[in-house]
Amino acid sequence: MKKLLHRIPGLSLLAILAVVSLELTPAMALTGDEAAAKSFFDLSNLWILISAALVFIMHLGFSCVETGLTQSKNTVNILFKNLFIVTMGVLTYALWGFNSMYPGDFNGFFAVGSPIANALDYGDPSTMTAEYADYTIWSDFVFQAMFAATAATIVSGAVAERVKLTTFMIFATLLVMFLYPITGSWKWGGGWLDGKGFYDFAGSSLVHAFGGFAALACVLVLGPRKGKYTSDGKIKPILGHSMPLAAIGVFLLFLGWFGFNGGSVLSADAALVSLVFVTTTIAACAGAMGAIFTSWVVLKKPDLSMGLNGVLAGLVGITAGADQMGPWSAAIVGLIAGVLVVFSIVFFDKIKIDDPVGAISVHGICGMWGTVAVGIFGVAAGEPESYSFIWQLIGTISVSAFAFITSFVLFFILKAVMGVRVSEEEEFGGLDVGEHGQEAYPDFSVSSR
Amino acid sequence: MKKLLHRIPGLSLLAILAVVSLELTPAMALTGDEAAAKSFFDLSNLWILISAALVFIMHLGFSCVETGLTQSKNTVNILFKNLFIVTMGVLTYALWGFNSMYPGDFNGFFAVGSPIANALDYGDPSTMTAEYADYTIWSDFVFQAMFAATAATIVSGAVAERVKLTTFMIFATLLVMFLYPITGSWKWGGGWLDGKGFYDFAGSSLVHAFGGFAALACVLVLGPRKGKYTSDGKIKPILGHSMPLAAIGVFLLFLGWFGFNGGSVLSADAALVSLVFVTTTIAACAGAMGAIFTSWVVLKKPDLSMGLNGVLAGLVGITAGADQMGPWSAAIVGLIAGVLVVFSIVFFDKIKIDDPVGAISVHGICGMWGTVAVGIFGVAAGEPESYSFIWQLIGTISVSAFAFITSFVLFFILKAVMGVRVSEEEEFGGLDVGEHGQEAYPDFSVSSR
């Protein structure tokens, strides 16, 4: 998803600009090279847009996973939060985030944002700058905007079933608008992590570990759900209310990841996009296998929710290096992610960090794993700069630490100012009635067969 | 979605035909211009097909929204109606609608339809006429056919929970087969509204206001659900049975709209398609914000169903001018649509017009708003003809009035001939058992935790 250094296959930028600027003139006399460049531009642009639509589906996937794995009395609340996050996220990204994350020349740590233009011709290729070789600025914006809300959505799952709605809405807005673009700019915006030996193809660190460690901070401030950990030290599982919803969610996330990773090639380059599809698919499948058999051994039963989280673990794991390894390397990365996620979920539960959907493990831990895995399995193909294991480690720790610390401070302040948690009565009665005055299944009657 | 006047970027039609007719010959000697034209044709054609698939998803989206927002005892009935509408709609469009909506030379008001050909080579570019610069006739048919059933689906939601199945099947067939193509032909088929100063990019009026005002007519003939309005003038809410289904539906509609609006560019033009993706996304998000905060103030609670309807309101609102304004103009159009939909839903409920899913407000009122909004915010870019506020008003009123009057008359006749409403017993017992002898959740057992 890096765009400052962009490969232009066998053509000078001037040639491309010459071509596209001719698009609307009545007479063309293109050379074969110019014709090929124009066609590749149009194709790549369309692929970025289709990828944006696929990433959009991930927000539905998250909504389904989160509602499926939680109790039915909190369903309206979770759906409302997810609807708010994605719609608010796009708007704040337009208002500030996009220009803050891709600022051009800046100090490398933090850039002041600004609203996108209200111009029609920003989609016009003739307004392109060197950064946008294969797609329009509008395509870039809409693809990146769909990514932006993801970080907050990850947090949403971890704090579910007890967080106060208004507080979360404020936190999510600040996170998406200001915090996410900062670490994003460190690498993808050409900041201090760029060009050093750190590589994060589509965001194992910049999106997933960021979201996972923001989630960890919020859960620490918030505390576990009432009744989850009894006074005598026992863990009482609070189960979800619909495994079909959870499964639908994971399949939709898998689907959306074809755009998340495939679109991060930032062009329709045949060799790279097809490689990324293969590594993404294989890692997801290996993640499922890893989680299914690990949980079968550890928990003694073939566990569906672990299998589903295994798919997500594999996907998060391959996201940093989907274009940097062959299919069997991707299988190993995914398999390890799938094993890891089971132990991680069990571990966080043991130390009483209550994460209803396993978001910290899936996105935080596997996001870190995926990033360092590039340093182990990556072959540095197709990437002009090289990367190193040590910089992979530095990068993922920096991003995760920033997400954790800023989220902790911000959520802590919000706790002091307005409270972060619903009352005990509301928690027992459910946030649907408590916050929204609505139930998720009011006129649902089940036959008495 | 207009196709009679079609921009061919910098190439004469003859050049394109020369290229494509060469496709199957063993030896080519293309110029650069011809190569670029052939590639753009193939890319645009694929985009129209992918858009058709996206618009198809909208029918699943409508099904989910409508079943989610109604009682579980009417779920089989609603799913059956939606399955019937989309499958019948495609077939009647093939039989009559397509050739009636795009008749070529006609009187401007009404054209006689005819079945599409049973030919394989209609997909062959060499059979193209001047209207089809960037895609095959088959691609055009399948894209338009997916649109056609939408009008009836909108009605389906508004008359849910009390309409007689056979009557509705006959009404929907006549609406999709004969009535929808008439107003469609007025603008997109080159009829009396075309070339005057009326613009409707993807159908705020021709699809959505048409469906919304047909729905209003049917609801007036049909009357409200029993028990909705008590004799002492109170409104008793009849709630839906699954908010997750409703949310899934809205997210799928949002997704499908990328094809509905994006495909209506009628080519893969990079500048236009990417602009349309941005304006569509921004308007949907602003619509959600408008509805969420308006309903929060008016209803005192953050209301999920209003937020979901706000997304749809924003999408309907931007549909007429998605290629005619920048992102912040789109945000204003969507925001106003989101505010409007809340007041409109409350208003129709107050005057005892019972619309279980809010279809009249979302599609009718916001469809009208979106059409006149083009006259306010549109900058007439990329469109050879200019448009005016007054013609936007004339156009949307004409289309809406035609939909309302013809639907009213037709449904009134059907009421007299065969009845439009199920018996009171059936309404209380549910249409699933009454009309289909099936329940939606027969072997659904909920654990007694």
Place this chain on the structure above:
Amino acid sequence: MKKLLHRIPGLSLLAILAVVSLELTPAMALTGDEAAAKSFFDLSNLWILISAALVFIMHLGFSCVETGLTQSKNTVNILFKNLFIVTMGVLTYALWGFNSMYPGDFNGFFAVGSPIANALDYGDPSTMTAEYADYTIWSDFVFQAMFAATAATIVSGAVAERVKLTTFMIFATLLVMFLYPITGSWKWGGGWLDGKGFYDFAGSSLVHAFGGFAALACVLVLGPRKGKYTSDGKIKPILGHSMPLAAIGVFLLFLGWFGFNGGSVLSADAALVSLVFVTTTIAACAGAMGAIFTSWVVLKKPDLSMGLNGVLAGLVGITAGADQMGPWSAAIVGLIAGVLVVFSIVFFDKIKIDDPVGAISVHGICGMWGTVAVGIFGVAAGEPESYSFIWQLIGTISVSAFAFITSFVLFFILKAVMGVRVSEEEEFGGLDVGEHGQEAYPDFSVSSR
């Protein structure tokens, strides 16, 4: 989906290779022909990848249909099976299946498989061989891998609610890894059925009849669900638990079929892909009509599940000849499939072959029908070889018989070795608790309105 004989539109393969190998060199001087060829390659490659994503959705579709049409006490089990099948299927296809199904030169009946390479440059067009004119090897792999698991998923539905999990996992693995690629190689791998006069565009026989007859064999070995057929010869229906899930599944399968059939063109050829979209859509819609009205007459009620199965019947029916006939021929093929599926489902139930979701009828019977229908309605357009009714019959019978016999033997051996069926107690208590210790809807509370 045939790839050994591949049409290269008007260009010698050498010219293409010359183009693509130039892609990464700094200076190009393409002719118009070469530019057009490069663009067509990139576009086609992307279409195959998008098609792979669409076929992936079908696995979610199958999951939803199967869980929707079965009891809620077996939902976790069905979702687990489907998750396992698709993830295992991709991995075994990478390990053995792909190279066994497309072996190149072989004896025509059976080829030894091998793992795909762990290479990045397999996606590089310069490694292409003559078979891969329009897409990379990686794109081919991922598209075919998504197909591979489908056969086992079809079986999964038919054996639902009583099959032992571990046994089924072993059976499904062997079926997908070894058996499916064998019949696949007979035609698509250039084996004994190829070049004789047998045509199967996207797999009415090679995928669907194969899965349907494997399902029939397993059901015969397994026996019906307890209580389905009473001792006095009556049939007691065991209903599903969620018609919305079933409907969502069918709509998603319809959507995925655009990739299943559309991607099987194996290029973005405008004429062919648009024809395939039209025939696929029309056949699905006609299938719904056929099933709706047949079941209305036969069962006296407008039956939703029959209508849904009618869509699938029409889709399976058109799969063998979607590129070989015009829309109205496709309508007849789909309509007959829709009528057929109703009688077939009733027939199998009468002879006490218990198939909870109708998979044998939808995939087995309609797969056979679709294959022979090509011999009746196909016009042999766009296909270099001709086909005959008699060879269509020979082909579909050969494939179905192989699937039936090998599945029967394999499942029979597994029955003797480890058992294929859960205990009666577990069957009554549900496989969710019995096999997984999990419920599908544990914290689902329905309001007591």
